[in-house]
Amino acid sequence: VLYFLVNYQLFELTFAPSGFVTHRVEYSYFYDRELSFVGSVLKTLEIFFISHFHAGTVLSLPILLAALLARLNIGRHTQAERVIWTIVAICVFYGFYTWIVYLFGEHFPMLVEYKFERVRIMLPFLWMLAFALALGQLRVKSPRVVGFFLAVQFIVTVASHDEFQHNLRQLAGVPKKPNFKEFVAEDLYHQIDAYIGRPKDSYRVIHLGMKPAASQYNGFYTLDALMAIYGLDYKHQFRKIMKQEIEKDEDIMVYYDEWGNWCYLLSSELGKESSAFLIGKDQDRVVEELNIDTRALLDMDGEYLFSAVRILNAEQIGLQFEKTFEHPDSYWKVHLYHVVGPPAMAPGDPTDKF
Incomplete structure (x- = not known):
């Protein structure tokens, strides 16, 4: 029942x-x-x-x-x-x-x-x-x-019990995952909100290496989410953003195409395990080549990318690095990227993937 x-x-x-x-x-x-x-x-x-x-x-x-x-x-x-x-x-x-x-x-x-x-x-x-x-x-x-x-x-x-084990790890100084306060990181998100300086309902954000739940808790409007039910059209539209990226790895592509409850931005370098969306500030990871369609991202009003990892080819794909945000009480280190769209390419340029 x-x-x-x-x-x-x-x-x-x-x-x-x-x-x-x-x-x-x-x-x-x-x-x-x-x-x-x-x-x-x-x-x-x-x-x-x-x-x-x-x-x-x-x-x-x-x-x-x-x-x-x-x-x-x-x-x-x-x-x-x-x-x-x-x-x-x-x-x-x-x-x-x-x-x-x-x-x-x-x-x-x-x-x-x-x-x-x-x-x-x-x-x-x-x-x-x-x-x-x-x-x-x-x-x-x-x-x-x-x-x-x-x-x-x-x-x-x-x-x-999971919470008991987590508390023991916290006391021992070796936490395996964040507690609630560290996860929602209100002070950190206040900093990001103040930096952007716009009403939150006027733009959309997407995430890499971190779960969108923390942003949602802090009032941001996200394109990505864990959803048990959402529209098939939305799933297909979201897929356009990362089409080239997920096609690098069949496991990741099947994971999204044949399941898709985790409507997240996926990276072939980070993988699809839960740890790929819980990358903390102490891990200092990078993604060397992220192939996403920032034009498709802008079509969905996605103007900012909150990333737990540094993206080395950000400029080449139309992401402008803004600032890195940290806070002592936060589990996350957020690299803020502004989505400016793919750079203009000459007609017939074989590198034009857009």
């Missing part, structure tokens, strides 16, 4: 079509998946015992042991067992969903567009429900055992 509520817009587009064509029609479910029976079995076992990064970390073995002890304790099937069998069914469904799409996806496109495999988000709740039911059946005869299981699960849950 929650999945339907959160994704109501997607279901509305399906069951009450308005003529709006989303980028999801170009989804290719198999762009990053292999059809393998052994792989599906391993995927099932992995999510059962290790969980999934979108579903939270749960230590399943102590819960299974608690459920087994509860079964032996009362000598009959327990409610915890029934919940665990539900978990098994979800894990098998998730592990073999690729085969379901392969066999039925052509006739039922919703299997691809909605990715019902994401029922996995229910797993942490179901594991905790099974755990609570098992402990409830153990508490009368074995209160110390219950205390032991609670202590183990608490320690593991806290120790594996």
